[in-house]
Amino acid sequence: MRKGLLIVGIGVAIVGATFIATIISLPPPPSQISAATLDVPYILDNSTATSKINPASAPSANIYFSWVSDYPIAVSLYDRLPCVPQHPSCTPTAPLVSWVRNASGNWTSSGGIDLPVYVVLTNNGSTPATVSGTIVATYVPSTPYLPTWSLVALVTGALVLLGIGAVAIFLGLFLRAGIYSRPSSTVPDSIAEDDRYLEELDEEPDLADDPASDDEPDR
Numbered sequence: 001m002r003k004g005l006l007i008v009g010i011g012v013a014i015v016g017a018t019f020i021a022t023i024i025s026l027p028p029p030p031s032q033i034s035a036a037t038l039d040v041p042y043i044l045d046n047s048t049a050t051s052k053i054n055p056a057s058a059p060s061a062n063i064y065f066s067w068v069s070d071y072p073i074a075v076s077l078y079d080r081l082p083c084v085p086q087h088p089s090c091t092p093t094a095p096l097v098s099w100v101r102n103a104s105g106n107w108t109s110s111g112g113i114d115l116p117v118y119v120v121l122t123n124n125g126s127t128p129a130t131v132s133g134t135i136v137a138t139y140v141p142s143t144p145y146l147p148t149w150s151l152v153a154l155v156t157g158a159l160v161l162l163g164i165g166a167v168a169i170f171l172g173l174f175l176r177a178g179i180y181s182r183p184s185s186t187v188p189d190s191i192a193e194d195d196r197y198l199e200e201l202d203e204e205p206d207l208a209d210d211p212a213s214d215d216e217p218d219r
Contacts, residue, residue: 002172009168016161029141038133043123054116058139066106067133074122075099079114
């Protein structure tokens with residue numbers, strides 16, 4: 001096991017995991033508010049008008065609807081365009097809220113409402129009515145804090161760090177320590193015995209240098 005490589009691998013893996021956790025824990029974008037008004041400011045007597053209102057560029061939102069008229073009228077709010085009941089292909093649509101004969105009204109949704117919404121104004125009286133109304137939508141935009149390319153780059157970098165860390169941890173655990181160290185300086189036994197033998201030969205006296213060897217034996 002190589003402790004240094006193992007420690008480096010763990011550190012790199014922790015950095016990559018921290019990146020992933022940070023991206024996952026990013027909070028959603030803050031809620032935004034958008035408002036729109038009725039586009040039917042005037043309705044004749046004995047007539048019906050429909051106003052389409054799309055206050056936000058979001059698929060759904062919590063809405064607050066408020067309206068006022070100088071003459072009592074019937075008002076209904078739909079999340080789908082209502083059809084004529086006498087039409088063969090008409091499927092009745094229940095309104096989100098309705099007023100039968102009022103001069104004003106307001107309503108707040110308890111959950112996300114599909115946008116756009118439609119306001120149906122009906123004046124059953126003999127006097128024209130002037131109407132004003134506002135819808136305020138509160139919604140969470142679908143666009144995150146960071147653009148898509150930034151998120152992809154961050155996730156890719158984090159995965160690369162995790163991969164490098166995993167490889168380093170694997171090598172640190174299973175790579176044999178000392179594999180790149182210098183070879184041992186121990187001399188083999190056979191070479192050591194040869195050296196000792198040569199040393200013994202050097203220590204023996206040389207007969208050629210012995211003076212007694214120059215004397216010839218007496219005859």
